[in-house]
Amino acid sequence: AQTIHQWPVAEIKAVGSPLSLGCTIKGKSSPNLYWYWQATGGTLQQLFYSITVGQVESVVQLNLSASRPKDDQFILSTEKLLLSHSGFYLCAWSLGGASAETLYFGSGTRLTVL
Amino acid sequence: GDSVTQTEGLVTLTEGLPVMLNCTYQTIYSNPFLFWYVQHLNESPRLLLKSFTDNKRTEHQGFHATLHKSSSSFHLQKSSAQLSDSALYYCALSDMGYKLTFGTGTSLLVDP
Numbered sequence: 181a182q183t184i185h186q187w188p189v190a191e192i193k194a195v196g197s198p199l200s201l202g203c204t205i206k207g208k209s210s211p212n213l214y215w216y217w218q219a220t221g222g223t224l225q226q227l228f229y230s231i232t233v234g235q236v237e238s239v240v241q242l243n244l245s246a247s248r249p250k251d252d253q254f255i256l257s258t259e260k261l262l263l264s265h266s267g268f269y270l271c272a273w274s275l276g277g278a279s280a281e282t283l284y285f286g287s288g289t290r291l292t293v294l
Numbered sequence: 295g296d297s298v299t300q301t302e303g304l305v306t307l308t309e310g311l312p313v314m315l316n317c318t319y320q321t322i323y324s325n326p327f328l329f330w331y332v333q334h335l336n337e338s339p340r341l342l343l344k345s346f347t348d349n350k351r352t353e354h355q356g357f358h359a360t361l362h363k364s365s366s367s368f369h370l371q372k373s374s375a376q377l378s379d380s381a382l383y384y385c386a387l388s389d390m391g392y393k394l395t396f397g398t399g400t401s402l403l404v405d406p
Contacts (some may be wrong), residue, residue, distance in 0.1 A: 209382070212331070212392060214392075215396075222398070223384070223396050223397065223398045223399055224331075224339065224386075224396040224399075225396075226393060226394060226395075226396075229392045231392065239393060270338060280330070282341045283331075283339075283341065283394065284340075285328070285338035285339050285340065285366060286338060287338055288338055
């Protein structure tokens, strides 16, 4: 069975500080990987997607970056946090192919920027 | 670009009454995939149902929806609401690539 693990569960960070969030998928080779952001009371906004190691596509510009250093790992980061980065970050995976496939979400990381 | 509209931010109804959550979309693609995701409190979203076939009813866990391309709609329905249905419901649209566009979500609150 496939499992998706996100870390950390929650972060409280200062404005201007760096951030790194991680996601690992086990039990599925070469999954499509996604980062989503959910502001408090807001919709799910797709940030990045990756269909293969080393390749990441940006969907929106929010002063964030993403990398896929391994087939089963997806990293979201920034060098300088903004207040507007606060929210709930979700990693997700889907089977190889188009996003017409089901998205399976991780348990998320709640980020508070002060 | 693609967009999904969910007109109700909050729907409150009594247990046992029917549920209908609205979803309309805009896209240039002639064969879009439409999804409903449900997110219970303190949980992550999970797929409820999906469809890409015009005028075909899709059902799962008592919920159903029919994609109507003529009206660009994919409304979610259930004949009888249960307390456990209280959650946030997102309609979403796929461009058949790797982008999934979500609506703003509808919070469903079912009272006893």
